[in-house]
Amino acid sequence: MKLYxxxxxxNPRRVNVFLAEKGIEIEKEQVDLMQGGQxxxxxxxxxxxxxxxxxxxxxxxxxxxxxxxxxxxxxLHPEPSLYxxxxxxxxxxxxxxxxxxxxxxxxxxxxxxxxxxAFKDRALPGPKKYAQIEALIERGRERAxxxxxxxxxxxxxxxxxxxxxFSVADINLLVMIDFxxxxxxxxxxxxxxxxxxxxxxxxxxSAQG
Amino acid sequence: MKLYxxxxxxNPRRVNVFLAEKGIEIEKEQVDLMQGGQxxxxxxxxxxxxxxxxxxxxxxxxxxxxxxxxxxxxxLHPEPSLYxxxxxxxxxxxxxxxxxxxxxxxxxxxxxxxxxxAFKDRALPGPKKYAQIEALIERGRERAxxxxxxxxxxxxxxxxxxxxxFSVADINLLVMIDFxxxxxxxxxxxxxxxxxxxxxxxxxxSAQG
Numbered sequence: 001m002k003l004y005x006x007x008x009x010x011n012p013r014r015v016n017v018f019l020a021e022k023g024i025e026i027e028k029e030q031v032d033l034m035q036g037g038q039x040x041x042x043x044x045x046x047x048x049x050x051x052x053x054x055x056x057x058x059x060x061x062x063x064x065x066x067x068x069x070x071x072x073x074x075x076l077h078p079e080p081s082l083y084x085x086x087x088x089x090x091x092x093x094x095x096x097x098x099x100x101x102x103x104x105x106x107x108x109x110x111x112x113x114x115x116x117x118a119f120k121d122r123a124l125p126g127p128k129k130y131a132q133i134e135a136l137i138e139r140g141r142e143r144a145x146x147x148x149x150x151x152x153x154x155x156x157x158x159x160x161x162x163x164x165x166f167s168v169a170d171i172n173l174l175v176m177i178d179f180x181x182x183x184x185x186x187x188x189x190x191x192x193x194x195x196x197x198x199x200x201x202x203x204x205x206s207a208q209g
Numbered sequence: 210m211k212l213y214x215x216x217x218x219x220n221p222r223r224v225n226v227f228l229a230e231k232g233i234e235i236e237k238e239q240v241d242l243m244q245g246g247q248x249x250x251x252x253x254x255x256x257x258x259x260x261x262x263x264x265x266x267x268x269x270x271x272x273x274x275x276x277x278x279x280x281x282x283x284x285l286h287p288e289p290s291l292y293x294x295x296x297x298x299x300x301x302x303x304x305x306x307x308x309x310x311x312x313x314x315x316x317x318x319x320x321x322x323x324x325x326x327a328f329k330d331r332a333l334p335g336p337k338k339y340a341q342i343e344a345l346i347e348r349g350r351e352r353a354x355x356x357x358x359x360x361x362x363x364x365x366x367x368x369x370x371x372x373x374x375f376s377v378a379d380i381n382l383l384v385m386i387d388f389x390x391x392x393x394x395x396x397x398x399x400x401x402x403x404x405x406x407x408x409x410x411x412x413x414x415s416a417q418g
């Protein structure tokens with residue numbers, strides 16, 4: 001199989017950190033988002049939504065979304081588990097996977113894409129044009145800060161986002177916090193639990209590169 | 210266990226259809242969203258995000274998000290499978306679960322909550338106030354129509370959203386299409402595959418009530 005990747009972009013990074021945590025090596029090809037490589041007809045034939053990452057299996061099947069790629073890799077390589085073991089662990093991780101995506105990476109994406117001049121008329125991913133909406137810049141920042149406060153409360157109770165074990169929810173949150181630097185947003189000083197967590201997770205080998 | 214439900218709202222309906230497909234009966238308590246029941250201190254103590262549904266387990270543990278509740282119930286009651294059996298099925302369903310949620314129910318929610326006068330300053334779910342943004346009304350409708358076109362193409366290739374078996378992705382899409390009636394948006398006549406699918410899925414016993 002082969003991963004269509006873009007090293008600098010947040011969603012492909014979710015898969016890259018996941019692969020590193022699992023110790024899986026696969027072939028990768030870079031799609032240059034800065035040059036509009038996702039709209040290249042050759043890539044569009046692979047992923048008509050023009051987003052990265054895409055995982056192409058040996059029989060040509062395409063999985064064109066980061067969360068689905070990670071679920072697939074978890075099935076093939078169950079250890080170490082990044083989606084939980086018990087029904088309750090799996091449910092909690094599914095909940096925080098969703099939240100770190102929507103209220104986390106999604107909030108930063110909202111603030112970023114509605115401001116950056118390179119994203120004029122591309123406020124949403126994909127081939128269809130959507131105008132930027134100025135009000136979403138500030139709303140995205142507010143949502144992110146609100147979410148961090150909530151997560152800080154969770155991290156006061158347990159070591160990782162969804163409980164005692166490192167999971168995909170932690171990967172999403174790590175990617176969110178690094179993505180937030182693009183809009184010059186940092187975790188506030190008073191969120192000590194989140195800052196402790198971020199220092200620890202950033203030091204993992206999977207977070208490098 | 211006990212489900213905090215709201216019969217008329219889209220996200221609790223996802224769990225209700227899921228329960229009916231599985232043939233699971235559980236205790237339910239209605240939260241009256243029309244009367245602001247989700248902000249009642251008693252409910253806020255259960256779910257600080259003030260959203261429904263919530264599933265409260267016998268030991269008091271709360272799962273406060275529809276997708277996570279469904280994942281939990283799938284673990285306890287694996288048959289009939291609604292999340293797929295093979296790694297690829299599971300990945301495809303995870304992808305379409307995500308899409309039907311974000312680009313489906315999320316798009317309708319965006320159009321609905323930014324327009325309805327009852328949602329003034331509550332453009333996003335939860336206790337924090339967010340102003341309505343007029344531009345999101347039309348954007349939500351456009352996103353929904355775009356998504357339906359894409360799904361129509363999928364349904365030309367296989368019977369259900371994520372492949373040959375009914376899954377949570379079909380539940381989300383059913384809920385989305387019925388939710389769209391709140392904003393007077395219907396599946397266009399020319400999307401024959403989607404209309405065929407909707408007629409069939411709406412006729413399932415789980416879709417009633």
